[in-house]
Amino acid sequence: MAAASLTVSSVSSPAPGLRDSYGRLIHDLRVSITDRCNYKCVYCRTGEMGAQYPELAIDEYLRLIKLFVSLGITKVRLTGGEPLLRRGIVDLVREIARLRTCGGATLDIALTTNGHLLDGLAGPLKAAGLNRVTVSMDAVDAAVFERITRVEGSFAAVLAGVRAARAAGLTPLKINCVLLRGFNDDQIEGFARFAREENVVVRFIEFMPLEEGRLWSPEIVVPLREIVERIGRVLPLVELPARDASETARRYTFSDGLGEIGIIAPVTQAFCGACSRVRLTSDGKIRTCLFSQIEHDLYGRMRAGESDDELRAYIISTVQSKEARHHIGEPGFLKPSRSMVHIGG
Numbered sequence: 001m002a003a004a005s006l007t008v009s010s011v012s013s014p015a016p017g018l019r020d021s022y023g024r025l026i027h028d029l030r031v032s033i034t035d036r037c038n039y040k041c042v043y044c045r046t047g048e049m050g051a052q053y054p055e056l057a058i059d060e061y062l063r064l065i066k067l068f069v070s071l072g073i074t075k076v077r078l079t080g081g082e083p084l085l086r087r088g089i090v091d092l093v094r095e096i097a098r099l100r101t102c103g104g105a106t107l108d109i110a111l112t113t114n115g116h117l118l119d120g121l122a123g124p125l126k127a128a129g130l131n132r133v134t135v136s137m138d139a140v141d142a143a144v145f146e147r148i149t150r151v152e153g154s155f156a157a158v159l160a161g162v163r164a165a166r167a168a169g170l171t172p173l174k175i176n177c178v179l180l181r182g183f184n185d186d187q188i189e190g191f192a193r194f195a196r197e198e199n200v201v202v203r204f205i206e207f208m209p210l211e212e213g214r215l216w217s218p219e220i221v222v223p224l225r226e227i228v229e230r231i232g233r234v235l236p237l238v239e240l241p242a243r244d245a246s247e248t249a250r251r252y253t254f255s256d257g258l259g260e261i262g263i264i265a266p267v268t269q270a271f272c273g274a275c276s277r278v279r280l281t282s283d284g285k286i287r288t289c290l291f292s293q294i295e296h297d298l299y300g301r302m303r304a305g306e307s308d309d310e311l312r313a314y315i316i317s318t319v320q321s322k323e324a325r326h327h328i329g330e331p332g333f334l335k336p337s338r339s340m341v342h343i344g345g
C-alpha cells in the first residue's frame with residue numbers, strides 16, 4: 001500500500017465517549033494487523049499452525065480505526081500476530097497520528113511486539129508518531145528465551161530492539177513476561193534486576209487459557225502473590241498507587257525507588273469491572289472480550305458498502321453487548337474459538 005493512498009479525512013467531531021451496558025467507558029482499541037508470527041512461543045503456539053485469518057489492506061484498518069476514534073477511543077494499540085511483520089506499519093502509524101490534528105488530539109498510539117525486528121524499526125516508528133512500545137520477553141537468560149521462542153538468535157535480536165526503542169524515545173518502555181510454572185518461573189528475580197539495569201518497566205502476566213494447544217491449568221499459573229513474595233525476598237518492593245481506574249497492572253517500585261515492576265493478574269485478581277478495551281482482529285471482527293464466544297463482523301459490513309454512520313451505529317451497539325467478565329477457572333468455562341496469537345494480544 002503506497003503511503004500516498006493512506007490519507008484520512010478529519011475525525012468529524014470531538015469524541016462523545018463509548019460506553020457499554022455496564023457503564024464502562026471504552027477508550028482502548030487493540031488492533032491486530034496480522035495473525036502471522038515469526039516466533040513459536042511454546043505456551044502460545046503449537047508450532048504447526050500458521051496464520052489462520054486474512055489480513056485487511058492497511059487503509060482498511062485505517063478507516064476502521066478512524067471510526068473508533070471518532071466515537072471516543074483515545075488509545076490505539078497495534079498488535080498481532082507479530083505486527084512488525086506487516087508491511088506498511090510505519091505508514092499506518094503515521095496516518096493514525098494524523099488523527100491527532102483532526103479531532104483525536106490526545107490519541108495515544110502504542111505497539112505490542114516481540115521486538116525481533118524493532119532494532120531497525122524503532123526510529124521510523126517514533127518519527128511516524130508512535131508513542132510507546134511494549135516488548136514481550138519471557139526470559140532474561142538467552143538459552144531459556146530461545147527455548148521458549150524456538151528461534152535461534154532471538155534473545156540478541158530482542159535485546160537490540162529493546163535498546164533501540166529506548167534510544168528512540170519510545171518510553172516508558174514496558175517488557176511483558178508471561179510466567180508459567182516449570183517453564184520460566186526461575187526468571188522472576190533476574191527480571192527484577194533487568195528492570196533496574198535496562199531502565200524498563202517489567203510486567204509479569206498470568207498465563208490465560210488462550211493457547212493454541214492444551215497447556216493451561218490452574219497449577220501452571222504463577223499468581224501475583226507469589227511473584228511479589230519472591231521478588232521481595234531479593235529486592236524489597238513498595239506498591240505504587242494506581243494512576244487510573246482502568247489500569248490493569250498492580251505497580252511496584254523497589255525500596256530505593258529505582259525501577260518498576262508491574263503484575264497483571266487476569267486469572268487470580270481479575271480486573272473486568274474496570275475493563276476499557278475492545279479489540280479488532282486482523283480480519284476486521286470486533287471482539288468485546290478476550291474470552292468472547294461471538295465476534296462482530298465490522299469489516300463484512302464495510303465491504304458490503306455501509307456508510308461511516310452505519311458502521312459507527314454498529315460499533316456502538318456491539319460495545320453494548322460487551323461481557324460483564326470472563327469465567328476462567330469456573331465450571332463450564334469455554335475457551336474462545338481463537339487463541340491469543342489469532343485474536344491479537
Ligand code: SAM
Pocket residue numbers: 037043044079080081082083112113114115134135136137176177178205206207208209210211340341344345
Ligand atoms: N507478537 C507480539 C508480541 O509478542 O508481543 C504481539 C502478539 S502476542 C500474542 C501478545 C502478548 O500476548 C505477548 O506478550 C504474549 O506473551 C502474550 N500471550 C500469548 N499467549 C498468552 C496467554 N495464553 N496468556 C497470557 N498472555 C499471552
